[in-house]
Each structure stands twice: as structure tokens, then as C-alpha cells.
Amino acid sequence: MTAEYRLDRIDRRILKALQTDGRVTNQALADRVALSPSACLARVRHLEQIGVIQGYHARLDPYRLDIGLILLVEVTLAGHQRDEKAGFEAALDGLPQVVEASHVSGDIDYLLKIVVKDMPEWTELRDRLVGDLGVDRVTTHILMDKPKIFIGYPVPDDGP
Amino acid sequence: MTAEYRLDRIDRRILKALQTDGRVTNQALADRVALSPSACLARVRHLEQIGVIQGYHARLDPYRLDIGLILLVEVTLAGHQRDEKAGFEAALDGLPQVVEASHVSGDIDYLLKIVVKDMPEWTELRDRLVGDLGVDRVTTHILMDKPKIFIGYPVPDDGP
């Protein structure tokens, strides 16, 4: 698709700013990176187009939303053939409670972030994972709180 | 702190929309929730003020940023007194590689999301966690990819 595009210093400053404040006006952003508004906008559009910027989102406080419980669940599959992984990942799409799935190396295969309204909903979902979806081992953690959040990723400052 | 504010249907529709597209214009948002732009804006400002909306951010593709490795690390503390937790959480602030810390129930205490440029940086950081910061056990997972991301949280549709 997009062959290759090397981010320059200005791009990185734009990304850092938008990661911190996704609603800065283009004017303020242009000021901050010392570009004219039109040139700045062109850069932003380009970064969106090539997929470096994947979207803009409001961050909500989950505990004010009445969503129930947030679980962090470690999952190991029974088998490790390519199609078993593919099948599991495809099945995740049909599980609205699974809001995030990370495929990881190590002694587990996936780390899932799951939102359920209560424990019965979770035990039912867990049984389905183990019974139908080729999951061997499940370890459940209830998310209590997040003592640290750095917003986004550390975008390097230096470079070309 | 904030006494209590019960989100109504319109609030939830606003939140859902902003979670999906953090840069919708106020006009488009007002249309979507069937409110005048001024009334809509007042609601959004209110939701920001009471902390339901915690911020707006661009979501970047980490693999295009040249940040190195993303690790998901399970941590168990040596002791579980209140001040040991407090001390550990305070220490996290001084570790820029730790971009997210989740305090969880279960057989581990924390799940950390860590960004390092390479493995030597991680082994050094790990030694510091175990040597100086009261950590008993560390289990490391390298994040390979995210086969599923649902943006944000499932904001309920119904209710008052």
C-alpha cells in the first residue's frame, strides 16, 4: 500500500501534540510546529491517509458509564496451529464483551480486555471460550484502578 | 467530589459519538443527537467539566513511530501493605517507559504496559523493579499485534 514514508521532525511534533490534545485547532497546531495553517493541515491529512494517525477519540471515565466490570484475561489456546489462532481471532469479532485483544509472546497467547455487566455474564462467556473456542487456560483479573496512564506513546523528539 | 450526575440518553449518545469520532464538529454532533448546536455544546462542556470526558486524543499506529518494543508485564509485589503499594505506584511516575499501569485483583498485583527501545533497556528496567522497587515476580510478554480493538467502552443505549 503506502510504500514507505519517513516521519520528519515536524511530523513527530504534530503527532505528539495531537496525541496529547486531539482537538487542538489547526491554527494552534500550526503555531506550535511553526508552519502555516494550510501546510500544517496538509501534513495532518497526509498522516491520516497513510495510517499513522488512526483516529481521534474522546477518552471517557469508564467508572462513570455504568458498564459493569472490566476484566483483564489471560488466554492460552489448546493448539497452536495457524488456523486455530485464526479461528479464535475470528471468533472474537462475535464477542462484543471483548473490547481489546492483544496477541503476545510468552507462556500465554492472548491478553483480553473484557467488559461485562456482572460476574454471571463473565462465567458464561468464560465457559464459551473454553467449551467452543479452543481455549485451554483462562486466568482472570479484575481491573481495580489505573494508577498511571501516559497518554499515547512516547514519540521520539530527535531524528531527521 | 462531584456529587452525582445521572447521564441521560442524550448524554450517552454524545459520549458514544465522541468516543468514536473525537473530532466531529459540534454542528454534526448536534444533528446526530437532535439538539441545537448551543445546547449540544453546553452538554459537552458539562461532561468535560464533571470528568466523564477526560480528554481527546489522536490514536497513532505505534509500529509506525519507531518506538521499539511494547511489553505487557505482570508484576507481583513482595509485600502487600498499603505503603508498599503506594511506594510502588509513586515509583512508576519516575519510569517513563511505563506508559500504563493497571492495578488488578488475582494472583498478580499489576499489569504494566511498557515501551522500551530494545531488550537491554528492558532487562535493566526489570532489574530495577526487582532490586529497588519491592517487586517479587515479573512475567514478561511481548506484544505482537492487536487482532481486535473496539474503540472505547460500550456505552449503554437505553435507560433514563
Add this chain to the structure above:
DNA sequence: TGTGAAATCGATCCTTA
């Protein structure tokens, strides 16, 4: 790729209900 000017469109405030 960047700049500056021009035209359109949106955010925001204030008044009235």
C-alpha cells in the same frame, strides 16, 4: 512542499422562551 488571501463554515455567546 510551503505561503498568503479569500470564501465558507463552525464555535460560541447572548437573548428569549
Add this chain to the structure above:
DNA sequence: TAAGGATCGATTTCACA
């Protein structure tokens, strides 16, 4: 709390460097 209208500022496009 909501709507409507006026004002001001921002976005976006385009011709030119």
C-alpha cells in the same frame, strides 16, 4: 435547559513561489 441569531474565529481551497 433549549433554541435562534449574531459575531468572531477557524478551516479549507487555490494561485503562486
